[in-house]
Amino acid sequence: MRLVFAGTPEPAIPTLRALAARHEIVAVVTRPDAPLGRKRVLTPSPVARAAADLDLPVLKAARLDERVTEEIAALQPELGVIVAYGGLVREPLLSAPVHGWINLHFSLLPRWRGAAPVQRALIAGDPEVGVSVFQLVPELDAGDVFGMRAVALAPETTAGDALEVLAADGAALTLDVVAGIAEGTARAEAQSGEPTFAPKMGIDDGMLDWSAPLESVFSRFRGVTPEPGAHTTVGGERLKVLSAAPALDAAPLAPGEIAGEKTRILIGTGSRPLAVSRVQPAGKGVMAAADWWRGQRSEGLRAGS
Template sequence: MRVVFMGTPEFAVPSLRALASAHDVVLVVTRPDAVRARGKRLEPSPVKIAAEELGLEVLETSRMTPEVQDKLSAAAADVFCVAAYGCILPDTMLSMAPLGCVNVHASLLPRWRGAAPIQRAILAGDSETGVSIMRIGKGVDTGPYCAQASCSIEDKTTTELTDELAHLGADLLVKTLPALADGTLEWVEQDEAYVTHAAKVEKSEMHLDPSVTAEQNLRIVRAATDAAPARLSVGNRKLRACTACALPEEASVSVDAGFARFVSGHVYVGCADRPLELLRVKPDGKREMDASAWAAGFRELKQGVLWARD
């Protein structure tokens, strides 16, 4: 099967590799090189790097101009496969390939349509999530789906869950394409009564808060990314919470809500119900480190200091 693949971030790479091993990927479309890290240098997308390793032709674009659409049409693909490309496709492209456009979406639709389904599932405290193979339509993630696969969320971070879903989606996509080609797929229209929207996570949402439970704060830590880190202020020292854990209700450590303490080599911040232990932190302007190493030079923390939203 001739495939045009469209994707940009690391999430899309397993789908590209799986397709390349099973089909003829005639063109890879990805967004142009961009500043993707703190170094302020232009860097290629993960999909571009993988495509070049595989010896595949790459087209870099962030807009579906007439010239780009001409190149896509000339590829004479049987199907367009999309995974987190980062651009809404015009209507003219949806029927350009005989088998249409299918997308690997990182949620169990209709739950979590939109830009940040993985983070939203973690923040909401969902017990499971998954991937959906859907047909791209005119709205954002509104098309019918033909296959889904689920996994548990448990205590996974955004990074861990993204990697798991990326491979789950790649496997499901490759398994689905033969049935798409022979017309035996059953498409399920999304039930609008169960739709939830996964808007982009803003930095303002990712502040730890002593007035909420330890579990709610822990979800913020697990959902955090470099673009939207989990932050707090301890004794007026601003830092990022990189990893943490909630103490069991029967734990003997007692820290009042709104206070932080360094006890026996552990850093605890009191939440509405019980303490949260900080395991790894990144103070502003410094490298990431064990919370105990950060606290060792913070003499007042042994007696207890106030903590708050950054």
């Protein structure tokens, strides 16, 4: 089939590569170059780089406006495929391809419609996540579903880990759906169940609440790792929490109380402590949590203060 593909972040790349191996990609639409790092260097999106490696034509656009619609329509695509592009597809672009657009979404729809489904699922303590491929419609993530696959989660799985697995599973599912559409055998069914929503994550979503039970604190850590990143404050300074696990072998501590050990620190929650092994203090590099703690004037210091 003649396809137009729209996507931006790393998890969209496996689907782009899978489709490019089987179909004709007439355009890859992605977000414009963005300033990254301390020096704010303009950097192409991961999908833009992957498209260049595959020698595919790239169209960079912050919005799918009239100009973009005209350019895509002129290419006469049979189907549009979107994976985490970061913008809305509206009419008349929605109807420009012969078969419209399909969307690979990293959730078990209708649960977690929106921008951050994997992160929100982990924060909520969902035992499984998944992928859905559905027909794109004007309403947010509400179209009929062609296919869905569920993935059980290990207790320590972070959002970053889950997205790697889902990106691969989603690529295979999307490839199957596109083949079905090409052959005329694909059938989509209406979503069933009460929708929940997954709004975009912000920095404040990464703040750990030490008064909450350990299960809740660790679920939030998993859901915001690596982005937007888990953090707390100690002595008024932000401290990023990069590696952590439940300390079920440790005695309880008061919420926010910190105890240093040889290879980790323990931070009290509303139930059992959380063991933290790697941190990044404000303005400094990544370091072992135990080394950071030994460098503090620890008397009276607590997490969340």
